[in-house]
Amino acid sequence: MDSSTRAASGLRERLGSAIFTRVAGPAGLENRARIHGRPGPRWFGPDRPIRTVHGDASMFIGGLRALLLQSLHPLAMAAVAAHSGYRGDPWGRLQRTSTFLAVTTYGAADDAQQAVDQVRAVHGRVRGTTSSGESYDAADPHLLGWVHVAEVESFLLAHQRYGEAPLDPAGYDGYIADTARVAEALGVTDPPRNRKQLAASLGTYRGELRPTEEAREAARFILLHPPLPWAARAPYALLAANCVASLPRWARTSLELPQLSGIAEACMAPTGRALTAAIRWAMTPPPPTVVNAQVPRDSGTFGVEDG
Structure with missing residues (x-):
């Protein structure tokens, strides 16, 4: 291996490790080993579309988009603002979410069910009243339905635009069907x-969505003031810009986000594809050699990818 190849390999390893640690947390390696190494049946086989979508770097953009879209339901946003601690511990919240996605997508069936049971127990304790006097309950199936469809649409759209290998129409229908299994388990x-x-379900919620100051504050925090080192701010800004560009115009208006022209959006997309390709490169080890033949395949996204 020549010096330039070693340097590129070292850079890839450092970047991949830094991203993985941020997203998967201090227990990421241990969780990954259990998720992929524990024997037993899975909810989803290796050929299922959910594994393709959740294992792609496009999830970084899709995840940001989901958070912004979900915030436009005032009851969902009130629950997040009062109970999630997203400002005080944003990385912890991301790591818990990424681990849940990884376990339910790739893990043994009993581990997936345990993860769902833990989330349902948390939801059962999240109740309150908004500043306008409306009651919310995180275990309400209707409210859970909004969180689900906003997330699924965001992950699907991001994969269509930025995924390494976009699926055909039947594949994306299969992805939505796969996620329905997890959604039903959650209530x-x-x-x-x-x-x-999915489009019809999103439409049924449209009349319930409205901007609140809490939602706008969350958007400003997520997009403009992320707790990141300066070296990561520029790449994150590109992720955030592509996330905003992917939102429907009414959502951008509600959150007081910039409106982009069609030309600006068209120019933005290549930056998103380039950045997700860079993340994918960083988190995928080079082909095995005699030296590194036992290195496992890392994730392309939120934590753990199938080996």
Whole structure:
């Protein structure tokens, strides 16, 4: 291996490790070993679309988009603002979410069920009243349904735009059907199972969505003031810009985000594809050699990818 190859390999390892640690947390390596190494049946086989989507670096943009879109339901946003601690511990919240996605997507069936049971127990304790006097309950199937469809649409759209290998229409329908299994386990009633049903479900919530000051504050925190070192601010800004560009115009208006022209959006997309490709490169080890033949394949996204 020549010096330039060694330097590139070292850079890849450092970047990949830094991203993985941020997203998966201090227990990331241990969790990954258990998720992929523990024997037993899985909720989803290796050929299922959910593994393709959740294992791609496009999830970085899709995850940001989901947070912004979800914030536009005032009851969901009130619950997050009062109970999630997203300002005080944003990385912890991300790491818990990424681990949940990884366990339910790739892990043994009993581990997936345990993860769901833990989330349901947390939801059962999250109740309160908004500043306008509306009651919220995180275990409400209708509210859970909004969180689910906003997340699924965001992950799907990001994968269509920035995924390494976008799926065909049947594949994306299969992805939505896969996520419905997790949603039902969490308490969602009759989640959508294809793109037509997903669009219809999103439409039923449109009249309930409205901007609140809490939602706008969350957007400013997520997009403008992330707790990141300066070296990571520029790449994150590109992720955030592509996230904003992918939101529907009404959502951007509600959150007081910049409106981009069609030309600006078209120019933005290549930056998103380049950045997700760079993340994918950093988190995927080089082909095995005699020296590193036992190195496992790292994740392309939120934590752990199938080996």
